[in-house]
Amino acid sequence: MSLIHIEHEPGSDVKVPGWALASMAGLIVATLAMAWVAVLTNTGFQGTPDPTSQVARSLDIAFHAGTSGELEVVAARDGSAIKSLEAGEGGFLRGVLRPLERERMRMGAPNTAPYRLIERRDGTLMLLDPTTGLDVDLAAFGKTSVAVFAELLPASS
Numbered sequence: 001m002s003l004i005h006i007e008h009e010p011g012s013d014v015k016v017p018g019w020a021l022a023s024m025a026g027l028i029v030a031t032l033a034m035a036w037v038a039v040l041t042n043t044g045f046q047g048t049p050d051p052t053s054q055v056a057r058s059l060d061i062a063f064h065a066g067t068s069g070e071l072e073v074v075a076a077r078d079g080s081a082i083k084s085l086e087a088g089e090g091g092f093l094r095g096v097l098r099p100l101e102r103e104r105m106r107m108g109a110p111n112t113a114p115y116r117l118i119e120r121r122d123g124t125l126m127l128l129d130p131t132t133g134l135d136v137d138l139a140a141f142g143k144t145s146v147a148v149f150a151e152l153l154p155a156s157s
Contacts, residue, residue, distance in 0.1 A: 054120045054121045054122065055118050055119070055120060056119050056120060056121045057118070057119045057153055057154070058116055058117065058118045058119070059075065059116070059152065060075070060076035060077060060115070060116050060117075061073055061074065061075060061076055061114060061115055061116075061117055061152060062075075062076045062112065062113075062114045062115070068087055069086075069087025069088065070086055070087055071084075071089075071090060071093075072084050073085075073152055076114030082152050083152060090148070092145045092148050093148050093149070096136055096138070096149075100115070100127075100129050100132065100134060100136070103129070103132045104129070104131055107131075109131045109132060110131070113130070113131045114130075115127055115128065115129055115130075116130060117149060117152060117153060119150070119153055124137065124138075124139045125138040125139065125150060126138065127149065
């Protein structure tokens with residue numbers, strides 16, 4: 001078996017076995033080949049399913065912030081009030097909205113456009129922003145946090 005000599009420091013040799021270098025090169029070539037095939041066949045990363053698939057219930061909602069920090073959640077369809085939060089209440093809900101609003105501002109999109117709250121047939125909730133194309137899988141935050149948004153949906157019939 002041959003060894004490749006690489007100068008490390010003056011006076012010391014580091015010997016890397018040829019099989020190790022060949023293995024690393026093979027791994028690099030295999031990775032590039034898989035990426036190339038994925039691009040050519042359009043079968044790359046599958047990711048999460050379409051957020052709008054398997055919808056059990058959905059509601060378009062808008063959020064209106066008051067001058068004193070209050071927040072009102074309304075049905076976008078008719079403007080009817082769903083929930084009112086005083087200043088300092090609804091920290092999780094406000095925390096989810098903050099990056100979505102920031103993205104709207106970055107894109108120059110209207111902050112008054114409605115969001116879509118979706119419950120899938122499997123019970124998971126998603127908050128979609130049709131204006132920016134962003135979505136938030138609320139299950140990632142745990143059951144207690146999901147309940148904050150679940151109570152905004154009308155009761156199932």
